[in-house]
Amino acid sequence: MKEHTVTIYDISEKAGVSIATVSRVLNNSSNVSENTRKKVLAAIKETGYTPNAFARGLGLNTMKTIGILTADSSDLYLAKAIYYFEEELRENGYDSLLCCTGYELKDKKAAIDLLISKKVDGIILVGSHFVYPDACDNKYIYGASEKVPVMLLNAEVEGDNIYCVSSDDHDSVYRATMKLVESGHKNVLYYYNTTSYSGHLKERGFRDAMKDAGIEVTERQFQFFDGSNEDIHGMSAQLEKAASAGLKFDAVIASDDTLALSAVKYAQAKGYNIPDDFSVIGYNNSMLTNCCDPEITSIDNKVETLCKHLTSILLGVLSGEEMPKKTVFKADIIEKGTTRLNKD
């Protein structure tokens, strides 16, 4: 008794109609008499028939799938973004093909090619790591955009069929730095772990604020942490090392909540009183900010808002509408226990 997967032919036979009619009821297509529709639906229910997605894909040239690329789906921030994308897309009938690429350019290229060969309808690049300072390294994005719309979260690339949604990182770090300075901090350390596009913007924000505040900065104030995203120990240790090498700082502004948390741990190990002796500002306003005591003041770049907007733009593009190529949101500074910022 060979298992015969039920096809549209079986249904047509059982219902006593042609396959075209079956297809019509399947697609809620125009003009099917209530009577035959019922017959067909009955046959479908009886057999448990489901249309073959490949055949359908072949005919329609789409399987309603969006490729989501991210360096690391287990990163707190990226994971959140993926979550929102997946949710929004599915609510609109699209599935998500996920690719975690790591941080190597060649792996990103490979993943994007693979997604395109699998005929995704669009591609979302989650996180600023996909855009490189050297324009040449961004060619692969243009390549992809020739085939399908490419959406960037927290990054910016100009081009046909490329759409960007981001948070104004320069502005938010600028404002945060200013507040720190205005509340009396002279020696602010900038602690970062990414040299991506948005990473540069953040750093720029810091530099510009210091400049506008008339405070000289030295390169030692810029601490780059080059290790795992989860290595809180290592992060604290680096601050400790910098301090014992003579670097003075009474505040840290971090490009990421993890770094901020490590700064809190560092300061507490030193016996500093937060926020009186020492201030910290993080980035992303993730749950990590609530994990220590006092809780961490952090920049909230509203990932949910960004993701929902990005998705709606993508859906618009896919249905042929004209959509904005670039959308920028302002971030909020969420003040908690690691700062005492004078004014608003």
Add this chain to the structure above:
Amino acid sequence: MKEHTVTIYDISEKAGVSIATVSRVLNNSSNVSENTRKKVLAAIKETGYTPNAFARGLGLNTMKTIGILTADSSDLYLAKAIYYFEEELRENGYDSLLCCTGYELKDKKAAIDLLISKKVDGIILVGSHFVYPDACDNKYIYGASEKVPVMLLNAEVEGDNIYCVSSDDHDSVYRATMKLVESGHKNVLYYYNTTSYSGHLKERGFRDAMKDAGIEVTERQFQFFDGSNEDIHGMSAQLEKAASAGLKFDAVIASDDTLALSAVKYAQAKGYNIPDDFSVIGYNNSMLTNCCDPEITSIDNKVETLCKHLTSILLGVLSGEEMPKKTVFKADIIEKGTTRLNKD
């Protein structure tokens, strides 16, 4: 000038061979003369041709895709698991279709149906939430297993074409509880936030350990937190409330690191000295355990190991091999600063 996507016919024409031959070189199939192979490859390179995945899927009845279901891809633990799955699968030529279902049964059913209708080659259910105490609620898993192999991470269901990989949650909590008791703790509170399959095992482990230690437990010692996974505040508040209602406890064993972290915050707010007055053990040994001071002793259930094993079992099943239906790993107790456990 209409854009004509290049097909196998174009290649066959350009190379002066039949489409069958093109297909053969495409699939490294047997017996193609070196000469014609070259011609075909040249034509392919010249045109930038890529095979149409849908057509291929139609013929082969697979697009080498695995459906990954999880309640919440932004949960720290689940996100890690997804990361490992995706990585392992892609290295073996499979893509991952991700579905975040939330915690509602009906949404899980819908998602699984959708994945099957998209013709995935297998399904991975990530996290114990997919298995319900009431067997009736697990029918949907059997339904899926009739179509494709179903893999469960941290859950157990017996059935054809269903494979389970898990960590021995009962054992690990049992051992952790015992250590706590042996190191002098009489009033251990069990703090949990899930009633899933593995949740029950953990609780069982706690109960059995207490029983074997000859310590009576009251139901008040079992605190269930029914809120967001990220609501550290709420979690601490619940402990505070229980305490002020007269519940005495000098240790917390948590079903999750988040809860453990909230216990640390609670104890520190109370001014307790950890680990001298108060001990805490978490679960998952996630980065959260390193976020506070002292750092949290936690049960490491080796998610990476589990995921890699699960994937290799799935791959085995897909290639027709006989594979173990149930694989259980022992967890480790990683002792850090929130406990002082006497012996090993």
Add this chain to the structure above:
DNA sequence: TTGTAAGCGTTATCAG
């Protein structure tokens, strides 16, 4: 309102 038939782009089975 319904049916017929022509694709969609592969793979696989035969012959040659």
Add this chain to the structure above:
DNA sequence: CTGATAACGCTTACAA
């Protein structure tokens, strides 16, 4: 070693 040709299961003009 290579070429016809029949699936694969569905959508969609075009006819009726």
